Amino acid sequence: MANWLVTGASSGIGYGIAMAALTAGNRVAVTSRSLAKLQSLTEQYPQQCFPVALELSDDDSIAQAIEKLDDFGPINVLVNNAGHGYRAAVEEGEDERIREIYATNLFGPVKLIRHFLPHMRHQHRGAIINISSIAAVQSGIGSGYYASTKAALE
Template sequence: MVATARDASTLADLAAEYPDTALALSLDVTDAGHIQAAVERGTGRFGAIDVLVNNAGYGYRAAVEEGDDTDVRTLFDTHFFGTVDLIKAVLPQMRARRTGTIVNLSSIGARITPAGSGYYAAAKAAVEGLTGSLRKELEPLGITAMVVEPGGFRTDFSGRSLQQSAEPIHDYADTAGKRRKENDTSHGTQPGDPAKAAAAIITAVSSAEAPEVLVLGADATTAHVGVLQAQLASLEAWRHVSESTAVAE
């Protein structure tokens, strides 16, 4: 197993506990050189990369109007383009062996699009769209691609790693403003256990046919179903308008 972080020293305990099977490496997914070096070292140590899990990321909260251009581009560089670059780095060897699994971490936020999380939801929605097409391209080659959509888990997502716009706009106080760090009390109270999430992902990867989307957490499942039901209801309500656009014969 190759475990990566921007600071590999944070993984020292893991590498020490499993010296024969774990390799801890520094990796900045926004740096092409880092990506290539990590893939080469991992392949050199273990012979091949069988499963790629794209989990690098962090939260970013801002009303759409508040979002800083540099912050937003860095967000997409990390969540979307970093994922793309890692996929491209491992696919040649997976194609050569006609086997492999790519797991891309998304979020239930891509479905429920909360106020204040527009940019984060957009980045994750981009990952989901990419993965859907990737799965169809890779299936004939014996390779699987899947999305994981977690709900709330007790990680640092809503704590240390959460970023937000520097200058809030008062008009959004009752929408995006409610989810700013100073107003959000969810950190440490999320219902999900990260260890159980990891076990669920392993179960899916090890199955005969991994799901296209693996939703994690009862909160995420309930929210996902609610979004689908609302979308179907809206589709049916507007079906007559949608179907009125055909060329008249």
């Protein structure tokens, strides 16, 4: 049994990864911007599932989540899944939206890696899984910012 942290676990790939880890008997800290969206996971696995509110574009939210995760125990598997897109031509991108997508898709996950990796190294075990996108290799028109955040996370 390992302790997992799965960001963006309220739907999609994150939900699927969290379910697979829980079904396999692991303890899983699941995150979402909304704790209500994690309710079904926590109800299905009340002894194994640890819900944590996390907004990756907000440094205070990251610090609060890390503090709460100290109660969960050492993280053996970090899954950086949370993220979102932003469609805009590069020359038309809005500064605030660009900063936010980089904070969510890249800088937030990097902060989590920097926090949990030293423990993994000390224990000589652990895994970090960064969920990227095919857009990192071949993006569509208007996906330059999204593609670059995912390419940087690889």
